[in-house]
Amino acid sequence: MENQQKLITEKDVKNSWLYYYIIAEMGISYERLQALGFATSLIPVLKKLYPNKEDLKQALKRHLVFYNSEAVYSAPINGIVIAMEEQKSRGGDIEDDTITGIKTGLMGPMAGIGDSIDWATLKPIIFGLGVTLSASGSMIGALFMLLLPIIQIVVGRNLAAYGYRAGQASIREILQSGHIKTLITGASTLGLFMMGALSSTYVKLSTPVQLSFGAQNKPFVLQQVLDNIVPGLLPLAAVFGIYWWLLKRNQNFTVIMIFIIALSIGGAWLGLF
Incomplete structure (x- = not known):
C-alpha cells in the first residue's frame, strides 16, 4: 500500500x-x-x-x-x-x-x-x-x-x-x-476599462460634413459640434453599434466585417466619413 x-x-x-x-x-x-x-x-x-x-x-x-x-x-x-x-x-x-x-x-x-x-x-x-x-x-x-x-x-x-x-x-x-x-x-x-481604452485608440471615425448658412457666416462643422458634446462620439457610437449587433442580431463576424467595409466605402463616397 x-x-x-x-x-x-x-x-x-x-x-x-x-x-x-x-x-x-x-x-x-x-x-x-x-x-x-x-x-x-x-x-x-x-x-x-x-x-x-x-x-x-x-x-x-x-x-x-x-x-x-x-x-x-x-x-x-x-x-x-x-x-x-x-x-x-x-x-x-x-x-x-x-x-x-x-x-x-x-x-x-x-x-x-x-x-x-x-x-x-x-x-x-x-x-x-x-x-x-x-x-x-x-x-x-x-x-x-x-x-x-x-x-x-x-x-x-x-x-x-x-x-x-x-x-x-x-x-x-x-x-x-x-x-x-x-x-x-x-x-x-x-x-472593460482596457477595451474602452483600446477602442478609443484604434477606432478612428470622423466626418468632414460642413454646412454653410450664408457667405458672411462661418460654416457649420459637424465634427466640431460632436466633439463639443462628447469627444470621440463617433468612434464610441461605432463600438456600441457593433456590440449591439453582436448582442441582439448575430455573431457572424464575416457579415459584420463586410458590413463595416461597405459602410466605410459608401460613407467615404458620399462624403460622410
Whole structure:
C-alpha cells in the first residue's frame, strides 16, 4: 500500500495536465470534443496505476466519453480524476459512472470560470498591449503575447495539483467560496476599462460634413459640434453599434466585417466619413 501511494506524485499530475493543455484541441471531434486529448494526457499516470493491460484498457475507455471544458481553469478536474483513479486502482469502491459523472458535472461550471478570466479578460488585455507595442515598432510586442500561455501554464499546473491533493471536495470549496466571484468581477471590470481604452485608440471615425448658412457666416462643422458634446462620439457610437449587433442580431463576424467595409466605402463616397 505504501509503495502504491508513491506511484503518483504531484509532478506526475502537473505534467499530465501540461500534456492535456498542449494537445486538448488537437483531436477534437463533434462526438467527443476534448476527450481524446484528456485520455491521452492520462496515459503515463494510468500506466503506473494499472500495470494490467486489461485494466488499463478499461481506464482509457472511461475517459474517451464526451468531455469539453476550458483547459486552464478546469485543471482541478484533471487532478480529481487522477486521485479517483488512484483510489480505484487500490480497490476503492468507485464506479466508472462516478468518475464520468464528476467530469460531466464540473466541466461546465469550470469552463464558465475559465472563459471569463482567460479568454474574455486576460487575452484581450495582453494581446491588445502586445499589438500596441508592436505598432510602435517595439520587438517586445511579439514576445509580450507569450505572457498569456506562461500565466496559463503556471495557473493550470498548480490548480491540477490542488485538485489532486484536495480531491472532490476541492471543486465544491472553489465554487462555494466568494473568491471566484470576486475574481471574475474584478477581471471583467478591468477588461472593460482596457477595451474602452483600446477602442478609443484604434477606432478612428470622423466626418468632414460642413454646412454653410450664408457667405458672411462661418460654416457649420459637424465634427466640431460632436466633439463639443462628447469627444470621440463617433468612434464610441461605432463600438456600441457593433456590440449591439453582436448582442441582439448575430455573431457572424464575416457579415459584420463586410458590413463595416461597405459602410466605410459608401460613407467615404458620399462624403460622410
